[in-house]
Amino acid sequence: MKKEYIIYKLSETIKSSCKIENELFTQFNVKRGLRNEDGSGVLVGLTKIGNVVGYERMPEGGLKAIPGKLFYRGLDVExxxxxxxxxxxxxxxxxxxxxxxxxxxxxxxxxxxxxxxxxxxxxxxxxxxxxxxxxxxxxxxxxxxxxxxxxxxxxxxxxxxxxxxxxxxxxxxxxxxxxxxxxxxxxxxxxxxxxxxxxxxxxxxxxxxxxxxxxxxxxxxxxxxxxxxxxxxxxxxxxxxxxxxxxxxxxxxxxxxxxxxxxxxxxxxxxxHGGANLQVVDMFNHLKENIGDWKSVKEIDKYFNCMLRKEVYDKSGLIYGIGHAVYTISDPRAILLKELARDLAKEKGREEEFAFLELLEDRAIETFSNFKGNKSGKRVSSNVDFYSGFVYEMIGLPxxxxxxxxxxxxxxxxxxxxxxxxxFEGKRIIRPAYKNVLEERPYVPINERI
Known part of the structure; x- marks a missing residue:
């Protein structure tokens, strides 16, 4: 048996060996991605270093979206x-x-x-x-x-x-x-x-x-x-x-x-994770080339809808730089970075591009909301990646x-x-559990395997 074939055969087994039905996660109450059903993260530890705030828990249950805040050792980053x-x-x-x-x-x-x-x-x-x-x-x-x-x-x-x-x-x-x-x-x-x-x-x-x-x-x-x-x-x-x-x-x-x-x-x-800002830069360059009028809300909205329907750009159905796991109404880092980007755009003579990016941010949020029809109840905002790549580029960084x-x-x-x-006192090795969902089976001697 050729080496190339055994690699192919082994890779084909992945289709079945790694398949786990979605309903099993619900059946066993498994938090996929360590996320709760309401989108919040599963609480797994305590810290005194940083605090990421994007919502507050209501007394009657559920989450209420609030403007995002980021704290370093209790101090507001803003x-x-x-x-x-x-x-x-x-x-x-x-x-x-x-x-x-x-x-x-x-x-x-x-x-x-x-x-x-x-x-x-x-x-x-x-x-x-x-x-x-x-x-x-x-x-x-x-x-x-x-x-x-x-x-x-x-x-x-x-x-x-x-x-x-x-x-x-x-x-x-x-x-x-x-x-x-x-x-x-x-x-x-x-x-x-x-x-x-x-x-x-x-x-x-x-x-x-x-x-x-x-x-x-x-x-x-x-x-x-x-x-x-x-x-x-x-x-x-x-x-x-x-x-x-x-x-x-x-x-x-x-x-x-x-x-x-x-x-x-x-x-x-x-x-x-960290590579997201590269995707925003690539998307921004694509939009600069494919949207004729950078001031046209109608044209921008139409193109974003095509992106969400997976018809154009990379056909992922995503608008990069929009949305965050915790922040809902706003990402404080994006707000602060926008202030910095505006000043730098003036120095570099790129105010027209900045205005276009700012309009894209506004229309992406609105288009996403209209596209989803608010059925999910999820709110989105731009995240820090939406402006960071543009700032890096203006500084002259590769x-x-x-x-x-x-x-x-x-x-x-x-x-x-x-x-x-x-x-911290009482420290322990972090060791969560995985539920095995494959039934036991008997061992078959090598001469009897088909």
Whole structure:
């Protein structure tokens, strides 16, 4: 029997071996995707780090949609962002300190923390040289491999004491920008034949500034401040998002920090999680080409209806960037990011495109509601992905690093949740159950198998 045939035959068995009837989930009260019937997440843990609010429970039962809110350690992210904008300060490092410690730093503490970040940002020479050898088509994979490699250079990689966990967390937050910038420059050199630039991070620059310097050298102040605030908005999103939950599940086994974070990177890479902003950018470019009048509500509505009927674009029936698992009326990150996108569009002379994107957001929400006929009772809003890709593009960032940038921000939340998972009283390995729905059968000797 040829090898190609056995692979084909094995793949054909998947049709039957993996088939589980939908009614069985209801019969055994299984929460698919860890979701309740009302769409809310199954409660599996407690945290003091982040809070994602999109609805409130009614006394008589059921959920009531409310404007979305996001809290970091009890602080409203809107207040944090508007405070940073008012002070004209870079704030991602301050948010990292907040999420890791539970408290905002004073000036002296923040200054010392910034020095610590800058000291840890350069890579070991061996790591730099190994990145040069890690040619690949996906920078998320290179990031994961580089994180795992950090284990070999750590003098105490398996130590889960508080001091060591915090040291490892700060190193990861500091080195992610450098790894991603270097990995992209290698990718560009190997796939596009471009010159190879390895710029060392500078002292006294923020993470956002250093990243742009290492990636493309030249940048405007507004580009750096916009990237900084985008990192702030994506640093944490509760313990239930897939990648953070992955980090907590892996951490609950007592494994090392680098293995847990690599698992989180693998989760975030998926198109249903961190890769969603790429789909929005692709959809936006498609709509720019296929809608003649960017101001025509009628033409936009007609095209969105065709998309929902799976007649055009990728025929998925989806409008990317619209809808969220928790937020219903609004995603606070999308609202804040829209403010940033508007200012950046003015600087870049792309106000017409921004106005088109803003109209698309409005009509997508309305069209979706009319298409569903409100039968489901579900409300939708735009999510953070609706504007993030457009912002990245205006800053001059390549699509290959959109998802790695998400990881560069979310590493803060991942490490904070890992620390919490390993340090609360009564911790236990996370081990849910699966119901087996296949009947037992007798073993058949190999000579009797047909």
């Amino acid at each position: 207040d944090i962002v508007h405070g940073l904008i008012a002070d004209k300060r870079f704030g991602f490092e301050e948010v990292a300190y907040l999420l890791l410690s539970g408290n905002l730093p004073d000036k002296e503490e923040l200054g010392a923390f910034l020095e610590l970040i800058n000291e840890n940002m350069p890579l070991e020479q061996k790591t730099t040289m190994n990145i040069l050898d890690l040619e690949g088509q996906n920078i998320m994979n290179i990031l994961a491999r580089s994180v795992l490699e950090m284990y070999t250079f750590d003098p105490n990689p398996d130590d889960t004491s508080r001091d060591n966990l915090m040291r490892q967390s700060i190193q990861l937050i500091s080195k992610f920008p450098t790894i991603i910038a270097y990995a992209y420059n290698i990718f560009r050199h190997s796939t596009q034949g471009r010159s190879l630039h390895i710029r060392h991070p500078k002292e006294n620059l923020s993470i956002a500034e250093n990243f742009l310097f290492m990636l493309k050298k030249d940048y405007t102040e507004l580009e750096a401040r916009t990237l900084d605030l985008l990192l702030v908005l994506q640093a944490e999103h509760g313990g239930g998002n897939n990648s953070t939950f992955t980090v907590r599940v892996t951490s609950s086994t007592g494994t090392d920090t680098y293995s847990a974070i690599a698992a989180g990177i693998g989760s975030l890479k998926g198109p249903l 699509q290959e690093i959109y998802t790695p940038l998400f990881a560069m921000s979310r590493i803060v939340g991942w490490t904070a949740h890992r620390i919490e998972e390993l340090n």
